Amino acid sequence: MWTIAGEGIHPSDEKGITSSLPIEGIRPPGKVVIPLSQHIGAPCEPLVKIGDMVKKYQKVGEAKGFVSAPVHSSVSGKVIAIGRFPHPSGNQSNSVVIESDGKDETIDNIKGRRDYLNSDPKELKNIILNAGIVGMGGATFPTHVKLSPPKEKKIDTVILNGAECEPYLTADDRLMAEMSREVVEGMKILMHVMGVREGHIGIEDDKPVATEAIRKAASGTNIRVVALQKKYPQGAEKQLIKSITGKEVPSGGLPMDVGIIVQNVGTAAAVYNAVHNGIPLVERIVTVTGKGVNRHGNFRVLIGTLLEHVLSECGGLAGGAGKIIFGGPMMGIAQYSLHVPVLKGTSGILVIPKGDVLLEDFRACIRCGRCVQACPIRLLPNMYSILAEVGQPKEAEKYYVLDCIECGCCTYVCPSRRPIVHHIRYIKAEMRKAKGKVA
Ligand code: SF4
Ligand code: SF4
Structure with a gap:
């Protein structure tokens, strides 16, 4: 059996909730919000204006620069807004909002090879x-x-x-x-x-x-x-x-x-x-899971569908959500709004109920070494955490902090509940700032 070099971790995977559930569709939404930035690299330039009628698969944002990727409409309908809307990354992002006409008319001349x-x-x-x-x-x-x-x-x-x-x-x-x-x-x-x-x-x-x-x-x-x-x-x-x-x-x-x-x-x-x-990327499979949502599954979701629509198609929240995460619990991003859209990279929506969200202050590092043992890159997470805490982020560069993949293994095993990945992100942001790049 092939495996990774570092020790890694074996968290309870909870995959049994959805692993045997076949992929199914959900009802298409009444509108989609298509961010012009759904990729690493330069955001797209809009190709449409408010009031335009668009067809499904039509390109609505053109890639700007080499490291970029165009975006397409996942419905047919009318462009009703172009502007900044909530984005799953935590920021607002320029987006094209399309009200669906429910006809699902596609562009002409779709040609496969x-x-x-x-x-x-x-x-x-x-x-x-x-x-x-x-x-x-x-x-x-x-x-x-x-x-x-x-x-x-x-x-x-x-x-x-x-x-x-x-x-x-x-x-x-x-x-x-x-x-x-x-x-x-x-x-x-x-x-x-x-x-x-x-x-x-x-x-x-x-x-x-x-x-x-x-x-x-x-x-x-x-x-x-x-x-x-x-x-x-x-x-x-x-x-x-x-x-x-x-x-x-x-x-x-x-x-x-x-x-x-x-x-x-x-x-x-x-x-x-x-x-x-000949079909562009306008939909993906998304796992909807966690005790905080009524219906679980693996769903085919149109890009740009809002989180609130997906959750309502899944029977709504089950008794108060404590946290909603796009992606998984280790590397996913907690959401602050139900109006964020599903993106090309949204692999899952995890809803954790209030009672399961642990809020505990972190304590001093006891130098137990568990984080070092767990790190798959064989780095020194404890060192980064302490350097961030004492305000010496630059020192961390000597210890290869940029090789950290932010997998969260160190945070997961830390008995002092130290927010090590947050510390690492802070260090990386400070390093970017010092090099004149936007944090
Ligand atoms: S988040 Fe970084 S430092 Fe922590 S275990 Fe993963 S790779 Fe290692
Ligand atoms: S696991 Fe936590 S307490 Fe132990 S060495 Fe790492 S940072 Fe310190």
Whole structure:
């Protein structure tokens, strides 16, 4: 069994709530809010104005710059506002608001490409760019950029990430179980674009149905399905590379430095949908879970659907929500409004009831070393926490704080309940400020 180098953690995963529930649709919303920034990189420029009628799949925001990705309308209807609206990141973001006409009229001339494995890789990359595809595991890095490494970086391996190690989340599990062909064909397209022959799909061993489905779909190809030991954060990019290939991405480096490109399984399915069917990224699978919501499941949700609509489709909140998180409990982001939209990177909506939210003051570090032992990158989280507390964030650079992937293992194990990840984020923000970048 392949596994990560550091100790990691084994939190109660609670995946059983939704892991056997098939993907289903929810009623489309009356309006969608499409943020012009749903990816790492420059926000899009709007292509529409208030009062315009748009069709489903129509591009409503154009990528601005190389590291960017366009956005499309997920409904047909009328543009009723363009401006700053609540964004799941915690800020407000420029967004296009579209009132649905309920007709679901799509743009004309949707053309897929059936002979994709004989197509020019450059053309395929262009299709992926124009479909607005980004990393759907949550990182939201534009996919066409990852597929365009500098010439001197020779890529020989593509890895698909199907680990889904975050507790509670099962969207990728169900996707692999029910859409294995799309995932594997998407992988073939990615390998063709990169001109590589070696492909691996890594899946944690708690997903036997998905693993079997992907194995079947990949049989007879040169794609290897790798069972990974269930452990958090098995699905972190650098950990996944080490587990599967034994290669270590250098400090401050990227997977391409060791000849590898990693994509999420949802991204691969979106690539297939864009290339084979000619459809841009306007919907995704979202796990809705936690004791604080009445109905759980893995739902196909249109991008731009507001959180309040998803929750109402799931029977509403179950007796007072204490916290609503986009993503999982380890790396997700707590939400402050029910009016934030589902984005391309929203893998889950976790609702924790009031009684389960632990509010406790943190205490002094007792130097027990548990955080050091748990850290998958083999860093010194206790040191960062203390340096942040005493107001010496710059000192942390010496101890490779920038290699921290903010997985939360250190915070999870700390008996003094120290907010170590918050401390690390504070340090990184201070370092960005010191280098003249916006914090
Ligand atoms: S959050 Fe950073 S320091 Fe803490 S365990 Fe994860 S990688 Fe290590
Ligand atoms: S786990 Fe907490 S108390 Fe123990 S060394 Fe790390 S920061 Fe200190």
